[in-house]
Structure formats: structure tokens, C-alpha cells
Amino acid sequence: MPTKLFLILAGVLWGTGGLSGALLQNLAGLHPLAVATYRLLLGGAIATLALAVQIRRLRFTKEVVRRLLAAGALLALFQASYFGGVAMTSVSLATLVTIGSSPVILAIFTAVRSRRLPGLRTSLCVVLAVVGLALLAGTPSTRDVWHTVFGIVLCLVAASGFATFTVINRVPVLPAGPTISLGLLIGGLVLLPFALPLGMALPLRPDVLLTALFLGLVPTAVAYGVYLIGLRGASAVAAALAAVLEPLTATVLSVAFFAESLGIVGVVGAVLLGLALVVNYSAESGSAQGEPSLPAGRPGAGVGS
Known part of the structure; x- marks a missing residue:
């Protein structure tokens, strides 16, 4: 399968995460937390088992442990x-905003750190995204x-977590696979201590258990695995497809x-956000920022919902 098709598949699989999470919340009466x-634990456990041989070979130095703890926290x-945003708004709106x-957050951070104004392409991306977000905020x-x-x-807090994850993992410390698998598990x-008092009991019904398994397996463990395969030799533009x-x-x-509707204003906002993503990723930045970018072929991780 061509590299680009792996990236397309990863993007589609990631897109099922918000929907399956919302469905699990409705079926089981769970809090978003x-x-x-469940998504982090199940996805992390599945990915960790799949990479067990590679993980056993790791040397858990202080630097590696610090990176894994930071990845897990983010x-x-x-x-x-x-998922809090999904519960407060809708799957489509929360995913588009995140x-x-x-x-935009990455562009602002880069400008502040380098003490230079962003270039024309980045400025256009920021303007399009901000206007798009403003229109989405007014969506019925x-x-x-x-x-x-x-x-x-x-x-926006979730997006900040994406951005921070991307920034700190630009410097390689350990391979990308273990970074994500163990990071998900640690996260x-x-x-867990915050979610347990809110209730985590799952009704022992096939629809609930299959939805929980799907959430941990398809948009989490499998999606990240496919993305890692697709990134081998992929360009930044191709990676942006995900x-x-x-x-x-x-x-x-x-x-x-879910019979959701963005309305005309929301659709315009969504289109502007899409244009912002296209403008942003048309530059050879070296990573896709929709999900945490994990360039294959070198250690370390380089974000979606």
C-alpha cells in the first residue's frame, strides 16, 4: 500500500475517535473524563503489547522517564x-476547533520563542483559523x-496540549512507537484517580464493551500505528492529509x-479552518500538527482528537 494511503487511513481512523467516545459516554452514562x-488505557495497553519486544530493549534512563511522564501528562x-469539549458542544465542533x-498555537509559540514576526504564509494561516474559530463559536x-x-x-486547552507535545518531542529521546504507546498508558x-470517583463501571452489554474496545483499538492504537508506517519517507504535505x-x-x-448541523455560519467557519490547515501544511515544515507528529525513521515523536 502506498505511503499516502496509510496517512489517509490514519486520518479517517482518528476521525472516528470523537464519535465512538461520545457513543460510549451515551451508552454507559460515563463522565467525559x-x-x-478508557481511551488512553485501552489504546496504550494494546499498543504496548504490540511493541513489547521493542519496549523491552529500551534503557529507561532519567531522561527517558522524564520524557515519558511529560508525554503521558500532555x-x-x-x-x-x-472529550470535555465534545460533551459541552458536539463531536464536529470540538474536533474542528481542536x-x-x-x-495557530504552534505559530504563536514559535514567533515568541524566536522573537520574530511570523512569515506571510503563517500569518495567513493564523488569520484564517482565528476567523474560522470565531464563526464556529457562534454556531447554533x-x-x-x-x-x-x-x-x-x-x-483550546486540548489544542495547547497537542502543541506542547509536538514541541517537546522534536528533540529525540526514544523511538516514536514506545513514546506513544507508553505515553498513552501513562496518560x-x-x-485514573480523577475518573474513578466519577464512575467508570461499564455495563456488561455487547454494545458497550465493543464500543470501548473500538475506541481503544481503532482511533487510538491502530490509527497511530498506521500513521507511523505512513510517515516513513512521507513529505510534510502528505503527512498533513491525516x-x-x-x-x-x-x-x-x-x-x-448524531444528526448534528453546523449551519451556514458554522460551515463557513469550518471551511476557513480547513483552508488554514492547507496553508499551514503546504509549507515544508517537516511535521503534521493535527495529531502529534511522529516522524518515522528516527527516534522521538514530533496531533487529532
């Missing part, structure tokens, strides 16, 4: 905030305006299964 915990922050704002919702605003704030353990397809898939699925 519990859903995030993945926990992202998942908890993202993925669309991540490049089944919730009141404060639920929508708070949900968007949570999505789940970080959330990031762009995630919110697109999430929106299509949420409209089809």
Missing part, C-alpha cells in the same frame, strides 16, 4: 479536555451559549449518526 481514561490533558487551533448549538463557550475553551494512569481528514471524518460521521 472516564471516556478519556496526552492526558489533551484527551480529558477534548485540530484547527493547534497550528443544542446547548446554551455558555456551554458552547466553555466547550470551545476546553478544546490513562494519570487520569490532520485534515480527521475533522472532516468526524463532521461527516456526526452529521450522519
